[in-house]
Amino acid sequence: xxxxxxxxxxxxxxxxxxxxxxxxxxxxxxxxxxxxxxxxxxxxxxxxxxxxxxxxxxxxxxxxxxxxxxxxxxxxxxxxxxxxxxxxxxxxxxxxxxxxxxxx
Amino acid sequence: xxxxxxxxxxxxxxxxxxxxxxxxxxxxxxxxxxxxxxxxxxxxxxxxxxxxxxxxxxxxxxxxxxxxxxxxxxxxxxxxxxxxxxxxxxxxxxxxxxxxxxxxxxxxxxxxxxxxxxxxxxxxxxxxxxxxxxxxxxxxxxxxxxxxxxxxxxxxxxxxxxxxxxxxxxxxxxxxx
Numbered sequence: 510x511x512x513x514x515x516x517x518x519x520x521x522x523x524x525x526x527x528x529x530x531x532x533x534x535x536x537x538x539x540x541x542x543x544x545x546x547x548x549x550x551x552x553x554x555x556x557x558x559x560x561x562x563x564x565x566x567x568x569x570x571x572x573x574x575x576x577x578x579x580x581x582x583x584x585x586x587x588x589x590x591x592x593x594x595x596x597x598x599x600x601x602x603x604x605x606x607x608x609x610x611x612x613x
Numbered sequence: 614x615x616x617x618x619x620x621x622x623x624x625x626x627x628x629x630x631x632x633x634x635x636x637x638x639x640x641x642x643x644x645x646x647x648x649x650x651x652x653x654x655x656x657x658x659x660x661x662x663x664x665x666x667x668x669x670x671x672x673x674x675x676x677x678x679x680x681x682x683x684x685x686x687x688x689x690x691x692x693x694x695x696x697x698x699x700x701x702x703x704x705x706x707x708x709x710x711x712x713x714x715x716x717x718x719x720x721x722x723x724x725x726x727x728x729x730x731x732x733x734x735x736x737x738x739x740x741x742x743x744x745x746x747x748x749x750x751x752x753x754x755x756x757x758x759x760x761x762x763x764x765x766x767x768x769x770x771x772x773x774x775x776x777x778x779x780x781x782x783x784x785x786x787x788x789x790x
Contacts, residue, residue, distance in 0.1 A: 546643055
């Protein structure tokens with residue numbers, strides 16, 4: 510069987526990639542992609558800890574939480590992309606370096 | 614057989630080999646999301662990363678989550694992202710750099726996060742193998758029971774959230790003219 514550490518390392522790598530995409534990319538859609546990557550990494554950890562926990566057949570909380578995360582991520586990406594499209598319509602750009610009108 | 618001066622590592626099992634192949638797919642997908650200059654290549658990398666995550670769930674014997682992942686992420690979310698990229702095409706080509714002004718700081722924070730996560734992970738005696746799952750159908754039946762018994766209120770709230778989010782997305786993205 511696969512050791513639990515492998516899951517954790519993969520999830521840590523995906524989370525870090527998502528974090529860098531969220532903080533360091535210029536395009537707003539790439540930032541949303543980074544958020545999706547981070548949510549996926551969290552889901553991998555949830556599933557891994559479910560599998561290696563006590564009585565995985567009876568204790569399904571990890572899987573249920575992962576399903577909730579998937580559904581909330583779907584709602585989040587729909588709203589996020591709607592905001593990006595709205596911003597693009599008003600300002601003709603999705604470059605985050607140019608979107609600083611809230612800055613005082 | 615002569616004695617080796619060092620102990621050979623144990624041979625990987627089939628599931629470990631499969632996991633490693635899936636992990637390589639997910640890692641390259643994640644790197645493409647972060648590094649690709651063309652945003653559409655980023656989206657393709659994201660699809661690879663989603664498939665990798667689905668494969669990881671299936672290796673971990675959470676098949677229902679794996680199929681849900683393919684349906685929701687690969688089927689719906691990737692399509693949404695592809696549409697959004699095409700609708701905001703101005704940024705796709707000819708951008709000078711895919712990174713913004715604070716990307717140096719972001720790289721430092723990201724590297725620190727990864728190092729801290731790895732350091733936290735070391736030294737804990739993680740289990741090498743989980744309890745064997747005899748009847749996988751019990752899991753799917755258990756999920757169904759849980760969603761209509763103890764988790765029914767979160768389930769209904771989640772349905773409400775999805776409805777409100779989709780209606781809100783239409784309102785926000787609608788052309789008002």
